Amino acid sequence: MIIDSLTVAIAVPLEAEHVDRIREVDPGINVIYEPDLLPPERFPADHTGDPAFRRTAEQEELYWKLLNSADILYGFPNESAAGFARTVAENPRLRWVHAMAAGAGGAVKASGVSREDLERVAVTTSSGVHALPLAEFAIMGVLNGFKRTAEMARDQQARHWPELRTPTRLAAGSRLVVAGLGEIGLETARLARALGMSVCGTKRSTGPIEGIERVAKSEALPELVSSADALVNTLPGTPYTDKLIGRAVFDAMRPGTVLVNVGRGTVVDEEALLEALESGQVGYACLDVFAVEPLPADSALWSHPRVMVSPHTSALSRDENRLIAERFRDNLRRFLAGEDLPHRVDPVHFY
Known part of the structure; x- marks a missing residue:
């Protein structure tokens, strides 16, 4: 299925090889990946990235401009509930966000995004990958x-x-x-x-x-x-x-x-x-x-x-980024086929 206008934006740190595999799902998809706008990973699957990383004012403006032009986001912006809330409010095109966490319901709830908006914007988790x-x-x-x-x-x-x-x-x-x-x-x-x-x-x-x-x-x-x-x-x-x-x-x-x-x-x-x-x-x-x-x-x-x-690290493995990207690619194929997305966060109970 060829999609002429669908845009996927990579909102969190991810190795270029995995980005390329996402692009391979369908040549009609525009995949936005600007590594200079993303904090470097400190360890494998460090989705938040280096906390010392700072964007310039121009980079910050560009980061949000790119995310708010997307139909689909890979990761929460800045890997935060506040970032998710902002993009939902500012991006009327947004239809789906894939979260890195298996238990993203807490962040979705903390974002304060309305149930109506969560009906418009599907949030899927990486449940099962871990x-x-x-x-x-x-x-x-x-x-x-x-x-x-x-x-x-x-x-x-x-x-x-x-x-x-x-x-x-x-x-x-x-x-x-x-x-x-x-x-x-x-x-x-x-x-x-x-x-x-x-x-x-x-x-x-x-x-x-x-x-x-x-x-x-x-x-x-x-x-x-x-x-x-x-x-x-x-x-x-x-x-x-x-x-x-x-x-x-x-x-x-x-x-x-x-x-x-x-x-x-x-x-x-x-x-x-x-x-x-x-x-x-x-x-x-x-x-x-x-x-x-x-x-x-x-x-x-x-x-x-x-x-x-244990400091909430039991799910981490060196293969995590690959496994999450593979999960996202499978879901992207379902999205393109008009099928229901698995592991969608419940907009009422947030699990």
Whole structure:
């Protein structure tokens, strides 16, 4: 399908080779890519780019002129909610924005863009692109808890060889609960089953899923965790998931349960988590996300001996830019064919 007037603007840092692959989708598409107007990446998939980067006044004017001439944007302008809001307000041509994040709903909500505008401008996420690295990180967190790696690290630092050996726990035969059986959750479940774990979990629709022993709604989490050895959260941050994993869930756990959070920090009640860590209900917590980010320096989570703090980096991999660009190219073909776009942000619930 040849499109004579469709313009795609690259709003975030991206390697030229991936831009060229986007151009290959259809020769009739005008792809705007001005690397001098984009901050350089500091590391692979650094969509925000170097914070020290500054455009001149002329470059800033040109940046927005180009973005506001586009029908489609690859990335939020300046990778920010404010940038998204501005381009929606200033660009009546805009029809679709593809976000770099898997959980872009929070940024869309924070932008304050109206539901009417979100009906006009579709926002799609990169959900699924990060499924494997997030799942691998989640399994690492579970194994860290089972194998007592935090205690080993402390003993090593202290050059302490314990007189009494403490047994570790087997993954094989253990039970895992996954809160949120979407793409990330299902990939986590697949890896867990490969280790011999049995898996159940939550999902809005509770139809059977192959390989999952039980699928229930979120309200059943306390019941599910009562017989579990580990809980992995992959849920997005919405009003319906806010502090979903709180005292009721922690109180229902068996002592020593491992908690991993690779969803959104707001899903876990951090005050209740600290209480559960102190009581022993949670034996170990591996956390990649937090209610406030960066995690405040005075948070007790930083120094807790049975907590791993990861700075929201578990989804990163060297292949991320390629995978997101491939996802965008697939979606672009659907857009050109008049098909529905997958992973579109819900304009009401923002997930």
